[in-house]
Amino acid sequence: MIYTLMYGLTIGAILYFISVGLSLTFGTMRVTNFAHTITYTIGVYLLIALVQQAKVSYLWAAVLSVLAVVPLGYLIERFIIRRLYGESLDYTFIATFAVSLIGVDVVKWMWGVQPKALGDPIRKYVDLVGFPFPVYRLLIVIIAILLFLALQILMKRTMVGKIILAALEDRERVRCLGIKLDKYFSFAFILGSALAALGGVLYAPLTSVHPYMGTTILLLCFAVVIVGGMGNLKGTFLAAFALGMVIAVTARYWPPGAETMVFVVMAIVLMLRPIDV
Amino acid sequence: MRPAKKETVNGRAFPSTGGVAGKPAGRQAERPGSRDVLEFLIIGGCFVALAPLLRAHRVTDFMIFCIFTLSFDLLYGYMGRLSFGHLLFLGAGAYGAGLFLRHVTSNPLLAILLGMSVACLLAMIVGLVTVRATGACFALINLAFNQTGWFLVMSPLRKVTGGQDGFGVEAARLGWIDFGDAAFRFWFVLVILLLMFFLLKRLMRSPYGILVRSIKEDETRVRFLGYNTYLYKWITFVISASVAGLSGALTALNYGYVNPNTMDVHKNVGAVFACLIGGAGHLYGALVGGVVYMIISNFLPVYIRRWEMFLGAALLVVVFRFRRGIWGSLEPCLSRAAAGGRLRTPPDKGALVK
Numbered sequence: 001m002i003y004t005l006m007y008g009l010t011i012g013a014i015l016y017f018i019s020v021g022l023s024l025t026f027g028t029m030r031v032t033n034f035a036h037t038i039t040y041t042i043g044v045y046l047l048i049a050l051v052q053q054a055k056v057s058y059l060w061a062a063v064l065s066v067l068a069v070v071p072l073g074y075l076i077e078r079f080i081i082r083r084l085y086g087e088s089l090d091y092t093f094i095a096t097f098a099v100s101l102i103g104v105d106v107v108k109w110m111w112g113v114q115p116k117a118l119g120d121p122i123r124k125y126v127d128l129v130g131f132p133f134p135v136y137r138l139l140i141v142i143i144a145i146l147l148f149l150a151l152q153i154l155m156k157r158t159m160v161g162k163i164i165l166a167a168l169e170d171r172e173r174v175r176c177l178g179i180k181l182d183k184y185f186s187f188a189f190i191l192g193s194a195l196a197a198l199g200g201v202l203y204a205p206l207t208s209v210h211p212y213m214g215t216t217i218l219l220l221c222f223a224v225v226i227v228g229g230m231g232n233l234k235g236t237f238l239a240a241f242a243l244g245m246v247i248a249v250t251a252r253y254w255p256p257g258a259e260t261m262v263f264v265v266m267a268i269v270l271m272l273r274p275i276d277v
Numbered sequence: 278m279r280p281a282k283k284e285t286v287n288g289r290a291f292p293s294t295g296g297v298a299g300k301p302a303g304r305q306a307e308r309p310g311s312r313d314v315l316e317f318l319i320i321g322g323c324f325v326a327l328a329p330l331l332r333a334h335r336v337t338d339f340m341i342f343c344i345f346t347l348s349f350d351l352l353y354g355y356m357g358r359l360s361f362g363h364l365l366f367l368g369a370g371a372y373g374a375g376l377f378l379r380h381v382t383s384n385p386l387l388a389i390l391l392g393m394s395v396a397c398l399l400a401m402i403v404g405l406v407t408v409r410a411t412g413a414c415f416a417l418i419n420l421a422f423n424q425t426g427w428f429l430v431m432s433p434l435r436k437v438t439g440g441q442d443g444f445g446v447e448a449a450r451l452g453w454i455d456f457g458d459a460a461f462r463f464w465f466v467l468v469i470l471l472l473m474f475f476l477l478k479r480l481m482r483s484p485y486g487i488l489v490r491s492i493k494e495d496e497t498r499v500r501f502l503g504y505n506t507y508l509y510k511w512i513t514f515v516i517s518a519s520v521a522g523l524s525g526a527l528t529a530l531n532y533g534y535v536n537p538n539t540m541d542v543h544k545n546v547g548a549v550f551a552c553l554i555g556g557a558g559h560l561y562g563a564l565v566g567g568v569v570y571m572i573i574s575n576f577l578p579v580y581i582r583r584w585e586m587f588l589g590a591a592l593l594v595v596v597f598r599f600r601r602g603i604w605g606s607l608e609p610c611l612s613r614a615a616a617g618g619r620l621r622t623p624p625d626k627g628a629l630v631k
Binding site: 032058085089090093095096097098099100101102105106108109119126175215217219222223233256257259263264266267270271 | 294353357361414416418424431432433448551574588589596600
């Protein structure tokens with residue numbers, strides 16, 4: 001049981017890293033961003049290249065690959081997302097999906113389609129109420145909680161965060177105050193992309209890495225964002241862990257249904273409270 | 278992206294504005310035959326002409342995809358609801374027809390009907406939920422249903438559906454109806470395609486079709502006019518899904534096997550691309566787009582290994598620069614030529630719907 005709990009928390013933490021960016025992008029810019037997978041997947045592949053080919057230590061490789069993804073996020077924001085402000089959601093959907101299509105193909109081109117694996121970088125176990133549990137998974141959960149607190153501080157205490165938070169509520173009114181929102185939107189987008197890459201980098205050692213990994217997890221993350229409420233950061237945090245637990249519990253009793261249960265939850269939430277966009 | 282036949286539509290609704298090129302409004306109603314026959318000959322002729330160029334079995338594929346694109350266009354182009362899970366109904370049709378052939382009787386025509394009705398029934402149930410949503414929500418909830426369907430086929434129903442491997446399908450021979458014969462399949466699918474095209478065109482010209490297009494433009498206003506938009510959206514969803522199911526049943530018969538690839542979520546982008554490149558909201562556009570997409574996806578991988586990259590780039594170009602699509606750009610010129618240059622282009626033609 002404690003395994004299921006911890007497994008759920010780990011999955012929830014990973015989902016949280018990736019969903020935050022989606023939630024921010026949607027809340028501020030009203031763009032449903034399928035291209036989010038790209039930073040995630042490319043971050044993971046950079047990490048693998050650094051660790052396995054350049055023999056960089058895992059920690060430095062992780063930092064480097066997250067940093068390397070930042071300019072990519074900027075480029076996507078500058079040339080694709082910025083041109084989609086105020087467009088109907090169909091077009092943003094299709095355009096960002098096209099970007100993700102290109103990105104997946106680039107990954108296939110550079111690194112091939114074979115799944116890769118990366119071992120647990122810590123390989124230590126900690127005693128949890130009598131069960132040995134991998135430290136690495138525990139670390140991921142702790143980082144996720146720290147990230148949540150850091151984001152709360154960023155949003156509530158700094159000017160940048162306050163403006164983004166205000167834009168989540170009412171963009172037009174913030175614009176009327178004479179604040180140039182584009183800059184803050186770019187910041188939110190790039191932050192989200194970097195966090196997605198961070199999630200990928202942390203998750204990579206626990207799973208097999210292949211070019212389509214982003215698409216699979218992105219669908220789950222859309223479910224998280226919908227269940228938590230688009231643009232609602234606290235809701236996203238809670239929803240990520242709740243859905244992580246759903247996955248873990250289903251995986252324990254009925255393994256093949258694990259990911260589908262998330263969609264069932266999402267469908268129920270959408271039925272009860274449709275998004276009005 | 279405005280509907281092409283706007284002037285006819287207006288001509289009918291308000292006869293005082295006059296019909297096409299000064300002729301009385303409601304011309305279509307008086308002489309339904311001649312123009313339809315001409316269109317049939319042109320469309321059928323195009324596909325028959327393609328057959329020797331690209332091999333007949335491939336063109337059969339193209340036509341089945343075109344039927345699917347027509348159904349997708351009904352939903353996306355006409356009603357303005359982008360679905361990312363429309364392949365669920367294609368899969369339902371394919372599995373319905375395939376399982377019927379395998380376990381009940383090997384009559385292919387009955388199997389096609391059954392495949393359609395399975396998709397139709399499924400859409401009736403799924404539609405109750407999904408139709409309430411709009412925009413991103415609609416796309417995502419359909420995606421969720423598609424994922425669920427895929428999962429059902431892959432895991433709990435594995436004993437019935439064969440899981441990942443799928444199963445083979447064999448249709449019996451009924452007189453001259455022989456699905457083992459590639460030439461028969463070609464002509465059969467061609468006839469079905471033309472029939473579907475005709476029915477959907479009729480439907481979209483009817484008051485119902487006008488209402489569906491109005492829902493795309495401004496649903497709230499239609500509701501305030503006293504129409505039950507929920508019902509109309511549900512009906513459109515069911516019709517669209519049934520046509521998709523028909524194309525699924527044909528896929529099963531054409532390939533002789535059914536496997537979960539028929540309902541792979543990733544393939545949905547093909548239908549979106551076909552609709553957009555052809556010009557969403559035109560039935561001809563759906564046909565043109567379907568053929569263009571099939572040519573790209575069949576032949577480009579042979580020459581370029583990274584064809585998905587090309588597809589993505591093409592989608593971006595279409596979204597940013599070419600929203601009217603091929604047919605949407607051609608259509609004004611064609612209709613002007615057909616009217617002998619007397620037809621005035623309506624001022625809103627080509628205005629982008631935001």
